Amino acid sequence: MKKAILFASFGVINEQARKNCIDAAARQIEAAYPEFTLRQAYTSVFIRKKLAEQGVYVDSLTEALDRLLADGFAEVVIQPGYLTAGEEYEKKVLQVVEPYRQKFDRLVISRPLMERPADGADMLAVLQEIFPLEAGEDLVLVGHGSPHQHNPAYENLQADADKAGFPVHIGVIEPTDTPDFAAVLARLQDKGAKELLLAPLLLSGGAHVNEDIAGEEEESWLNRLQAAGFSVRVILKGLGEYPAFQKLYVKRLQEWDF
The missing domain is CATH 3.40.50.1400 (Rossmann fold)
Known part of the structure; x- marks a missing residue:
């Protein structure tokens, strides 16, 4: 069974910050779970648009989930990059993911770092x-x-x-x-x-x-x-x-x- 971890963060435009912060955190997850494929998504429409203007394309959460389905992944764990369980998490993760729950054998949404x-x-x-x-x-x-x-x-x-x-x-x-x-x-x-x-x-x-x-x-x-x-x-x-x-x-x- 193909398994993936999807690291979903707000995103950032600055290339150095992207590599040093978001990509570095994703690599830490990837190293801890080598049996999973690690993918990323940015939830900010504004940031994805600005990056696309620079020729850098990052999936939205919907696009990333659709791609995982198309690629035959049965189990997906979403790890939010957010520190808190605020509006962005509720509206752009929880609400977006809900229609996909029946499309995978297992779909897990992990917690923001300071949810509790x-x-x-x-x-x-x-x-x-x-x-x-x-x-x-x-x-x-x-x-x-x-x-x-x-x-x-x-x-x-x-x-x-x-x-x-x-x-x-x-x-x-x-x-x-x-x-x-x-x-x-x-x-x-x-x-x-x-x-x-x-x-x-x-x-x-x-x-x-x-x-x-x-x-x-x-x-x-x-x-x-x-x-x-x-x-x-x-x-x-x-x-x-x-x-x-x-x-x-x-x-x-x-x-x-x-």
């Missing part, structure tokens, strides 16, 4: 490993957030970090979601923090990192933190570049019996 409150412990352990802090330094991590449906995953992770005494402050880019910049700034000021390490809480680098987090625009997180009087060190790498983070996807897949 208990998942925060795994993520926190990885963050502590990949972000060694200098003396007196606090870590500011910026995730994506959701424009229409608040996701408590970031606040759950923050609570885990606070309980563990790890000096991290987590915010989101999406201006209509929380914890926003103002909430993070208030935490930092209440603590009396002065030295910061700023990094993305995102699978891949790209526009969000280069513009929203560490860009030259006045409204970037970097410039606003500096304007507030903090000394800021920046890491631009997406989490997908770190093997410890990549292995979280393997851990999610290990929850399933296949």
Whole structure:
């Protein structure tokens, strides 16, 4: 029986971020499950369109599933690349996959990395490993957030970090979601923090990192933190570049019996 793992992420336009983050995470999965064929899909229509304009073609989730059917695969496991079970996961994975459930002998949708409150412990352990802090330094991590449906995953992770005494402050880019910049700034000021390490809480680098987090625009997180009087060190790498983070996807897949 032909078996495949389909790694479904939002996608990224930047070639270096694609190779270093998304493709690297996919390779980690492939190495852990050599008996499976590894394929990828990007759920963002905008990113697939921009890549196609550059001559780079990546399947949508529907296209990838249709291709797996045509190629005779009977068992498919979908591993979302998302950190949280937000709108993108619900609308572009769960809803899209539903019509295909009867078309394969077995179709499994694995979990995003922080779908459940208990998942925060795994993520926190990885963050502590990949972000060694200098003396007196606090870590500011910026995730994506959701424009229409608040996701408590970031606040759950923050609570885990606070309980563990790890000096991290987590915010989101999406201006209509929380914890926003103002909430993070208030935490930092209440603590009396002065030295910061700023990094993305995102699978891949790209526009969000280069513009929203560490860009030259006045409204970037970097410039606003500096304007507030903090000394800021920046890491631009997406989490997908770190093997410890990549292995979280393997851990999610290990929850399933296949």
